[in-house]
Structure formats: structure tokens, C-alpha cells
Amino acid sequence: MSRKEDRWDSSLDHFINFWWTEVVKKVKDAIVFIDNPAAECLHWNMNGAQAFFVAGALGVKELTPLETGTKEQQKAVFITSEDVSGITEMAIRDIILGSRFEHCIVITAAPAAIHASIKSPESLPTDDPNNLRAFVELENRLLRWMGNAYFPQQSYTSEVLYCPLFAARLAENVFIMPPFSEFMGEVGPQSQDKNFSSSHKNMDHLAACLHSLMAFFGAREDVFSIGELSSALASKLDSLPAARARRKTAQNKVGILLFDRVLDLASGCNSDASNCLLDRVLSVLSPFPGHTAERCVDMSSLCLANRKAPPDLPLPLVPGCALQPGGISTFLDSASVKEGLLNVQRRVLEASKGTPTIRVTADSLAKRAKALALHGGLQQHADLLQQCLAVIQCSGGSASMSVELVAGMQKVLVQNLGVEDGEKGFVEVLKQITALLKTRKERDLKLDSVMLLLIHIFSVAGSEHNLVNSASEEMEQAKATLAEALLEDCQASENNWPGTIKDEIQASRVASEIFKKLVGIADARKKLTKYRNILTRQHSQQPASVSALLPTIVSDCLDKSRSAELSNDISCPIQGSSRGALGLFLGSAKPHPADNALTIVLVLGGITGSEIRSIQNIAKQNKKHVIIGSTKLICPKDCLKYVYPSTHITPAL
Structure with missing residues (x-):
């Protein structure tokens, strides 16, 4: 470097x-x-x-x-x-x-x-x-x-x-912004209102924070955006009087790429954590009270008075910090739970000066961790032991099995969606999810898990074809089944929902609102051209697959040789003029993200560990300096906020 x-x-x-x-x-x-x-x-x-x-x-x-x-x-x-x-x-x-x-x-x-x-x-x-x-x-x-x-x-x-x-540095060149953890785009009919200043009261505040960062850098920024919320923030930063004055005298140049999470909720709610252990940690472990990124680790197994907590207790009796300052790289650098077990065992062996074993399991690692703690290492190696138990707790248990179950179902549904006839595939997938809603209890599936399947499939299907017209009958059946499930679960007080849905009429109304939001999720990319589809359909040599949208866009932006391939999907504000739907490369005077010594990728609505890891690899391949920022680290349960009408029900996140 x-x-x-x-x-x-x-x-x-x-x-x-x-x-x-x-x-x-x-x-x-x-x-x-x-x-x-x-x-x-x-x-x-x-x-x-x-x-x-x-x-x-x-x-x-x-x-x-x-x-x-x-x-x-x-x-x-x-x-x-x-x-x-x-x-x-x-x-x-x-x-x-x-x-x-x-x-x-x-x-x-x-x-x-x-x-x-x-x-x-x-x-x-x-x-x-x-x-x-x-x-x-x-x-x-x-x-x-x-x-x-x-x-x-x-x-x-x-x-x-x-x-x-406003910034919390998680790892090298990675930060989140906890004050803006709820800053995200909207889906459904209300998203048609472009007055973001009223629906996002902290838009001015976020623009001022980005200005303060650029002022500290002594930099003038070229802001590239994709998505309506990102475009609104880019316009706000461009028109900020203090930012305009700064850009006149700034010596350094920084590129900022703003991305809306709502454009690809499929990656956000993807339960397959096989590419990054951090995603598994975020999905399985409970959030630390008052935090958006940190996760709780049950440390009671290292205590002499090892008493199991009641099964209905939402948080461990003796919570530790899974990620912790300086330790999140352990989970970012590990692609899977197995790799995480190997990495943590190596560090435990170094601390305890033990003998390596041929086969590493969660049980064998737990025994080594407890031995290290009982022999005076609890205080000296507290950070290592917390990470060790976090990996162990992500390797098994009901929460981990539930995540793996949903991940397997998502893969199957994507395969069915990726048949040659797209409309037929979507109809069949809707029928399968409707059946899952009816038999969720027999399959030990929570309603939240089925909702994640709906969000994932609607986001993957996107605007490739008219979903409402092609599957209107199946949509109505799924909506009616969802209404029955909502009423049943609320009456039974499952998922800690307040019992605000008291009758079939109200349940039907809520289900209709949810499906309007699902259709809004599907339509999130309808104005895009190159980046409209994220589903690669099945062919003779390869099954259907989903490509994460954010790494694809970052790869295009960091490689200037691919500039001709970029479309008007990515836009940038022009200093001194009003913000419009301007193409990125309509003329030679337009800036390019690769022209800058530093590029800041900022995701509005949350970023996954897999996306962070992919962007880091892309930056290394293109020999570019990239700082990755987001409003939060996102896990599948966070995506439920996009569809649940908060005025009626509040899922236990």
C-alpha cells in the first residue's frame, strides 16, 4: 500500500x-x-x-x-x-x-x-x-x-x-454509524412519496456527518449513488452550503458510492452463511442490549457455578461480547464455522501451550477453553475466550439449526424459481411458500422464518416479469393463508407480538399491507437497466444462483476499463447545478469512481459480512483503497422491518 x-x-x-x-x-x-x-x-x-x-x-x-x-x-x-x-x-x-x-x-x-x-x-x-x-x-x-x-x-x-x-470502526477500513441504524429506504405505496426530508428526519444530520468527515480529510467528494434514498442523500450533501464552501478549497479527492439496501434485500436476508462466519454470528447470537452490531455470548460454561439459564430467558445470564473491538476480523476472515473452529483452536493452543489434535470439534474446543479459563486464563485471555465460545455456540443449537433450515429452503426455492419459464417458476414457488405457511408448526418453522422466505424470493424475482398479473390467484391464496397465520400466532402470543390483531378482518388488512410491501420489494430495481436482475437462471452446466448486487456494482466502479459497461443506473450530482437523473458517463467531463485515490462505499440500510469480504477482495484485486461503511451490520431478521407494518404488529427482533 x-x-x-x-x-x-x-x-x-x-x-x-x-x-x-x-x-x-x-x-x-x-x-x-x-x-x-x-x-x-x-x-x-x-x-x-x-x-x-x-x-x-x-x-x-x-x-x-x-x-x-x-x-x-x-x-x-x-x-x-x-x-x-x-x-x-x-x-x-x-x-x-x-x-x-x-x-x-x-x-x-x-x-x-x-x-x-x-x-x-x-x-x-x-x-x-x-x-x-x-x-x-x-x-x-x-x-x-x-x-x-x-x-x-x-x-x-x-x-x-x-x-x-457518529462512526464506529469495526475493523481496518470498515465502519458503521450506530446513530443511523434505522436509516433505510421504504417499500410499498408510501415509497412513491419522494419527500425524503419528511420521512427521514435525520437526512440533514447524516449529510452533515459526511461533510464533517470530508472536511477532516480536506477533501472534495464525487458522490455516486444508486437508489432513491441514496440519490436524495447525495443531493442533500451536494446542496449543503458548508459542503459547497469546503469543496472550493479542498486539495484531496474522494469518491463516495451510496447504495440502497432495499435494492437487494435478497442478500440481506440470505441465511446461507457459508461465505462468512460473521453472518452466522449475527444471525444466531442475540444482539447485546443497546447495541446494533455486538452480539451476546453465554459465558456461564466458564464459571464454577455453571447453572443453565431458563430456556425462555432472551439473553444469557453471564453475557460476553462476541465481536468486540479488534476481534471482528476473526469472523470476517473465516468463511465457515469449521474454519472458525480451526482458527480459534490455533489461538487457544498458543495461549495454553497445548498439543494440537487431528480433528477439531465444538466439544473438544469447549473443553480446551474451559481448561484455559480454570487455570488462570479467564482474565488474561478474556477476549479470546469470548470469541471461542461465540464460534462454538454458532456451530450448534436450535438457533443455528433454524438458520441452516431456512438457508436450505431458500436454495430450493431459488432453484425452482430459476426454471426456464420465469412466470411459471414464480407461481410454483408461491404455492410452496403457501404450503409452508400451513404446515409451519409441523416443520418447526416460525412465522418470521417463512416471512424471510417471502422477502428473499420477491427480491430475487424482482421486476423481471409482472408478478402481480402472472400470479394473481396464487398471491391471493398466499395472502389469505398469511392472514390466518397472523391471527393464529397473535392470539397465541407467539413471537412476543402484542395481540393487536383480534379478528379476521384486521388480519386480512395486515396481510394485504405486507404483500403490498413485498411487491414494492420486487419493484425496487424496476428503474434500473444493467442491474435489474440478480438471478442467474438454470442451464445444463450450472444450477440457478443469486448474485449479490453490491459487490457487482463496486467491481464495475473500481475497474475503469469497464466504464463503457456502466449505465445510467449509477448517477452523480453535478456541483453548482440541481440534482437530476444524470447518467454517470454521458461525457468525458463526468467523474469516474476509479479516478480517486480513495473510495468510500456507504450502504444505507445495512451491510452483510459476505458483502464486506467480497468488496475487500475486489479492492485488493484492483489495487484500490476502499473504506467500507454502512448504517449497520444487517442480519436476516433486520429485513423483517421492511414488511411488518409497525402500527399493527412488532416482530421480536
């Missing part, structure tokens, strides 16, 4: 660490209140809350109105990943009113311009110095809540600071 690439890589780390270092400077002798997204960023970037305690913090608590400070604590630091308004502002107010603070510091990841635009929603965020008035007004409110209006003789002080704390 060249020196220039090293500089870019260090700039990403420097950007993240620089702002957290500024935060750490403020926490001495203070009680710290921090919200969950900011705490997740802290977990990945600064060794967790330990950085605060080393700097002299008195304690760390969640930013919630249920918390307060003690009588002895006079200084408080509030860290929020969003703007200080609404629920966040009320939480800070309640904490202060219930405490005896004399010095309060609020650190927000939203700039003053965002706060100013909240009061005037029709106005665009600018770099006008008058926007700082929003911070001054907040400082005055902090003083009033502390008691300055009633006890003016007291020495009360308040500060409001802006620090762009």
Missing part, C-alpha cells in the same frame, strides 16, 4: 479518535450520561467507558430521565448522538432537575445548523454564524434547569459542544 493510502487509512482512525479525545478531556470529576448509539461508538473506538474512568470520570450512566446524579456530584456531561430536542432534551432536563449540578456540558453529534433548522423546518442548514444562537439558547436553558433563575448567587456554568460522534 502506498504512503498516500496509508495517510487516508490513518485519517479515518484519526478522525474518530480526535473527536473522542476531545470528549474525554471534558469528563474529569463529572458524572457522564450517554445515549446508546454514542455508547456503541465508544465501545468500538475508545475501549469503552474505561477511557472515561481513566480520565477521572465519577461514573457513567445511560442518558434517560430515570437516572440522576448524587448530592455530591456537581458536574455532569451529557453525550448524545442526535440533536438536543424532543425526548432527548426532556431527558436532560429531568436529570438536571433531579440533581444538584452546578456545571453541565452537553456534547451533541448534531451541528448548530441542524438545531437551527429544527425551529424552522422549511429552512436549509447553513454555516451562518447566527445558527450558534441555538446552542446559546440551550446553554441558557441548562442554567435555568440548574437553578440560576432562583439562586443567582450560585456559580452555575453550562457548555454546549458539537462533536461528530
